[in-house]
Each structure stands twice: as structure tokens, then as C-alpha cells.
Amino acid sequence: MLAAAVLLLEAATALSIGSGTPAARAPTARIELNCTVATDQQFVGVTVWRANGTSAATDWIGLFVAGQPDHADPLKLATLSDWPAANGASRGTFQILNWRNHLEFRLFTNGTAASCRVPLLVTARLDIDDMSAPVRPRVLPSGGPGEYAVTWTSNRSDNHPRLLFGLAPARFARVAPASPAFVRRSELFGPPANGSGFFELGATLTASLGKWGRRAAGRRIYYTVADDDHPQGADWQASFLVPPLPQGDHAVYPFTFLAFGDMGRGSFDSAVSFGEYGPASKLLPALIRKEVAAGASFVHLFGDLSYACGRLSTWDEFVHIASQFARDVPLLVGVGNHEVDAPGSSMWPRFAAP
Secondary structure, three states: OOOOOOOOEEEOOEEEEOOOEEEEEOOOEEEEEOOOEEOOOOEEEEEEEEOOOOOOOOOEEEEEEOOOOOOOOOOEEEEHHHOOEEOOEEEEEEEOOOOOOOEEEEEEEOOOOOOOOEEEEEEEEEEEOOOOOOEEEEEEEOOOOOOEEEEEEEOOOOOOOEEEEEOEOOEOOEEEEOEEEOOOHHHOOOOOOOOOOOOOOOEEEEEEOOOHHHHOOOOEEEEEEEEOOEOOOOOOOEEEEOOOOOOOOOOOOOOOEEEEOOOOOOOOOOOEOOOOOOHHHHHHHHHHHHHHHOOOOEEEEOOOOOOOOOOOOHHHHHHHHHHHHHOOOOEEEOOOHHHOOOOOOOOHHHHHOO
16 A cells, blocks of 8 residues: 555636636635555545635536546546535545546536536646556456456557466466457447547457366366566456356256346445446445355346446446456346447437437
């Protein structure tokens, strides 16, 4: 854990309200963070001070990629009136993910809509430690019976990413190269996904277990990932029990699996992201891990995944939650209406009708 530090930044600025007429100067405000560098999944304490001792009902704090314009979509935000306040300070927490960029907290008033928000020119920078770290592993079926792959996320694909795996803990005798995939702005149907909601999701890296998915059926495979920046492997290790294979053309054998839809996103901090789904998605990983420990062979999420609705940064939150269980059990993913209801898509007519 990095040593805590406090960042103080103060500002006072004239506000333009509605007509563009400058209003009285805003009260001096400042943002304090309990650290200046954060790691993936870390909770950062945030304190907002206002000189007059109170925050307006329309005051809010947003987390942005450093350098983004103020009208961009924040990664997360919080309304200050929802935070506990005492002695002129409002206090809360933001859970930080490795969004592959350094970040900034910014203070606003006059509501969250991009067309009316007023920046108070108070910022606090938060750097991400090891932005190229490989994160969010998940196990996916990759073809026929016994064919599996491991997928993870990084901001690089040119550093020879690879899967390390074996049949015993921390003994990774086998290596499989990874192939990258990217989400391109030009491939998206329309706004906000290819406009204000676009966000670089980095490289999705996938490595196949090859023949070992069949050879290890009924056994546990242990794995981590590595690249030229992390030659000894990531700072995490995982494993999953390979489901058994059918024996013969008409083999029948019992198995257990989990099926659900409408997963969404949520976090245990004092902030929200766009369209956050809430408690159900936050509690899901622990419930699934319990069932996997009891013998479930795989998980099927059959549609309505992240509810991103064109805000791509929220997919990082979804994958973060999914990886908490999908690193330990194969995850099958289906497509729901919220994945294919963009204007111009094949499903749009049935949702666009009155």
C-alpha cells in the first residue's frame, strides 16, 4: 500500500449561469485525496471543503480522465449532498479501477448535464500505478467440448502478452501467446458510443489453452499472465476446474451450471457511474463463487450485460465485477436487447416502435 498523501488545490472563479452573465465569485473550495497514486480496485478517500461550510444541492464531484474537457462524460460522480458533511467538509470514497489513464477529480455546480454544468475550477490529480498491468482475467469457452481460453485486459498488446499455466499452484510449465482485440470508434453504431461516450478500452487479450482443455478435463488448471513489462507474471494467480468431457456418442452425466441475466454494474463506494444497477450486481460474485465451490461447472450470463447504453468506460466496471467470478469458472455470454438495440441495428425497429 502506498503511503498516504494529501493533495490540496484551491480555486475561486466567476460562474456563468444560464444567460452567460457572470455571477458572484464562487466560495473558495478544495479537494483532498488520501493518496496521490492508486492501484486497480483501490478505494480512495475524498474530502471536499467549501469555505461557506455548505454545499449547494447541485454541487457534485466527477472523476475524469486527465485532460478530458469538462463537458465529457465522467467515469464516476457523486452529488455532495449525498455525502456526510461536518465542519464545512463533505467526505466520501471512490473505488478506482485501472482505466489505463491518469485521472482528475473535478468540482461542479448547477447539475450534471453537460449543457448546464458549471465547473468550479477545482481539481485534484490521481495517478494510476502501473497502467500497463494485466487485469480482469476471465475463462471463456472457445469452441467445442474441452476448448477454453483465458482473456484479460491491458493497455498494451505489443509487449508479447502470454498465458502461463500448469496443473499445480505456481508451477506454470506451459506458455500460450495471446492475441489482441480492440473496440474501434468507427465500428460503433452512433452516439453517444462513437461520440461523447467513447472511451479507449485498451486491448482485450486472449490466449487458448489448446489441447490442455481436453487433457485436463476434470482437473484444475492454475494460471497467470505475463508480458515483457511483467516477465515474472501478474500480481495475481487464479485457477479453474475444467468441466468433464462427455464419454461416447450418447453419454449422459449430471452437471450443475448457473444461468442469469440483467447483471449490470455497481460498486461499494460513495459514487456512481452512468446507469449503475445497484446491489444485485455488487453481491453477485460472492454468490456465484459459493455455488462454484459447491460444484457448478460453468456460468451462463444470457443477456443484458453492462447497461452501458453507449458509455464505454462502464464496460471496465462490468468486466471488473465479472472477473471476480469468471476467473474461477468458465463464463458463457449471450446477447440481450440492451446489447443490440442501438439505432440502425437489426433489433432497433422493434424497440423504436411506439
